[in-house]
Amino acid sequence: MAVAEVGFVEYGEVFTRRWVVETILDLVGYTTDRDLTKHILVEPAVGSGAFLGPIVERLAASAVEHGVRFEMLADAIRGYDLQPQHVESCRALAAEILRSHGAHEGEAQWLAHTWIHHADFLLDDVDTPADFVVGNPPYIRSDDLNDATEDAYRARWTTMWGRADIFIGFYERSLAMLKPGGKLGYICADRWMRNSYGARLRQLITERYAVETLWQMHDVDAFHAEVSAYPAITVLANQAQGPVTVLDTTAEFGPDGAREAAKFTFSDATDAEGAGWVGSRLDDWFEGNDLWPAGPPALIRLLERLNETFPTLEETGGNTKISIGVASGADKAYIVDQNSADVEHDRLLPLVMADDIRSGVLATPRKALINPWDAQGNLVDLAAYPRMARALVAHPAVRRRFVARKNPERWHRTIDKVYPGLAERPKLLLQDMKAQITPVLEPGGLYPHHNLYYIVSTGWDLEVLGGLLLSRIAEAFVDAYGVKMRGGTLRFQAQYLRMIRVPAPESIDGDVADQLRRAFRTRDRNAATRAAEAAYGLPEGTMDAIKQSKPSSQPDLFS
Numbered sequence: 001m002a003v004a005e006v007g008f009v010e011y012g013e014v015f016t017r018r019w020v021v022e023t024i025l026d027l028v029g030y031t032t033d034r035d036l037t038k039h040i041l042v043e044p045a046v047g048s049g050a051f052l053g054p055i056v057e058r059l060a061a062s063a064v065e066h067g068v069r070f071e072m073l074a075d076a077i078r079g080y081d082l083q084p085q086h087v088e089s090c091r092a093l094a095a096e097i098l099r100s101h102g103a104h105e106g107e108a109q110w111l112a113h114t115w116i117h118h119a120d121f122l123l124d125d126v127d128t129p130a131d132f133v134v135g136n137p138p139y140i141r142s143d144d145l146n147d148a149t150e151d152a153y154r155a156r157w158t159t160m161w162g163r164a165d166i167f168i169g170f171y172e173r174s175l176a177m178l179k180p181g182g183k184l185g186y187i188c189a190d191r192w193m194r195n196s197y198g199a200r201l202r203q204l205i206t207e208r209y210a211v212e213t214l215w216q217m218h219d220v221d222a223f224h225a226e227v228s229a230y231p232a233i234t235v236l237a238n239q240a241q242g243p244v245t246v247l248d249t250t251a252e253f254g255p256d257g258a259r260e261a262a263k264f265t266f267s268d269a270t271d272a273e274g275a276g277w278v279g280s281r282l283d284d285w286f287e288g289n290d291l292w293p294a295g296p297p298a299l300i301r302l303l304e305r306l307n308e309t310f311p312t313l314e315e316t317g318g319n320t321k322i323s324i325g326v327a328s329g330a331d332k333a334y335i336v337d338q339n340s341a342d343v344e345h346d347r348l349l350p351l352v353m354a355d356d357i358r359s360g361v362l363a364t365p366r367k368a369l370i371n372p373w374d375a376q377g378n379l380v381d382l383a384a385y386p387r388m389a390r391a392l393v394a395h396p397a398v399r400r401r402f403v404a405r406k407n408p409e410r411w412h413r414t415i416d417k418v419y420p421g422l423a424e425r426p427k428l429l430l431q432d433m434k435a436q437i438t439p440v441l442e443p444g445g446l447y448p449h450h451n452l453y454y455i456v457s458t459g460w461d462l463e464v465l466g467g468l469l470l471s472r473i474a475e476a477f478v479d480a481y482g483v484k485m486r487g488g489t490l491r492f493q494a495q496y497l498r499m500i501r502v503p504a505p506e507s508i509d510g511d512v513a514d515q516l517r518r519a520f521r522t523r524d525r526n527a528a529t530r531a532a533e534a535a536y537g538l539p540e541g542t543m544d545a546i547k548q549s550k551p552s553s554q555p556d557l558f559s
């Protein structure tokens with residue numbers, strides 16, 4: 001068993017409250033009404049024993065109930081931890097619990113040492129087929145590992161890529177351990193469900209395993225310390241995908257609400273609500289490596305239906321494209337006042353910035369990009385543009401950029417290429433960070449800056465599309481699939497905009513299209529939402545009912 005020299009001070013420890021642990025054990029089925037002595041449970045990071053204590057209590061009680069000698073339990077638990085002090089304290093905890101259930105000192109100490117190992121779960125070589133894997137895996141970015149440890153992790157666990165947290169590897173190994181029908185129950189930050197680095201793990205789960213239960217607990221006091229993670233309880237199983245129980249909670253959610261929600265999870269009910277929670281049962285789960293949504297269960301159900309029924313924006317034809325504006329790598333050099341810059345006029349490209357659309361309408365732009373690209377997309381010869389050359393040379397940061405050091409002869413290029421013809425095209429613009437989705441029409445003549453995302457299309461009336469995007473339906477996609485900033489600010493990045501499903505433009509009734517167009521022109525979100533509901537074939541008031549998150553008030557979709 002290899003112990004990794006991890007190379008960081010913090011171990012990503014977040015200790016879980018007792019009622020959350022008990023809930024997870026109940027959800028995976030590690031309960032005293034069954035003979036737990038016949039099953040194997042793995043805990044990948046025992047920490048202070050938050051999970052281990054209740055696990056040993058349940059196992060010991062089951063052994064006594066079923067008349068199984070303690071000496072027969074050597075294979076019932078396997079726990080890991082990197083910190084020796086945690087290993088020793090958890091061994092002492094396990095031994096104490098065993099003694100309290102009638103084990104003598106020798107067998108209590110022997111079992112505790114047999115169960116709990118000083119090892120790195122991601123590098124340990126023991127292959128333990130498990131009926132259950134439970135816990136709270138560590139929250140550590142791969143950037144914070146030393147190079148050798150990171151390389152070793154990534155070599156073994158192929159779902160770890162990009163700037164992944166190491167809990168991605170914990171999921172992969174835990175799933176690989178599960179026997180047929182075995183279950184994994186984690187409380188863990190859920191950002192992997194809505195980030196690109198979680199794509200391989202999502203693909204693995206949807207191809208080979210089943211999502212059984214997903215409880216979103218973003219505002220719940222689930223840990224003994226305040227953390228900024230957005231946690232969720234996730235139960236996965238080594239079996240074919242079936243129905244999924246989805247729960248959304250509030251800060252009031254606690255032990256009583258958890259007991260109610262667990263009863264709902266094991267019932268046949270489609271919808272339910274209780275103290276600090278609302279839940280729904282979905283018939284299936286999302287496929288492939290696409291992002292998984294978060295939010296009220298009614299919203300997730302709606303998105304599941306919309307995903308099955310409608311294409312994404314870029315699938316609607318008409319060369320519809322979502323992209324981001326130009327990044328220069330040295331904005332202080334390349335972005336100038338278009339009326340006073342001492343640069344050749346044909347090298348100034350009028351630029352639209354985030355400040356120009358912040359109010360929700362297009363203001364008169366004042367900035368321009370010093371554009372080193374010609375109309376064919378080639379770099380211009382600096383000798384032909386001495387004023388542009390002087391303006392760029394005046395900023396030493398331009399030559400210090402990686403792109404300039406890599407190719408000194410082309411040092412004057414912007415990081416991103418300026419696409420010929422894009423400035424002239426009408427486009428919808430969206431600011432990256434904003435509280436609400438706010439598309440703005442730019443009729444043509446301006447090039448977007450890199451903190452703006454844009455949509456161009458020859459198949460859409462952009463004002464009709466703008467009306468759809470102004471609606472709460474479009475915003476719900478970004479809200480559910482996107483990673484939120486503090487204070488609830490949304491990120492309107494291309495990866496989230498590409499999740500928006502829309503009716504094909506030719507399928508939208510003429511009167512509805514007129515309503516969408518008017519709502520966009522007047523920036524009337526409510527009118528846009530009502531018209532969008534009609535365009536999607538949803539009952540009027542669908543989004544209002546979902547906002548209330550009351551199952552009893554949710555209309556039948558697509559009625």
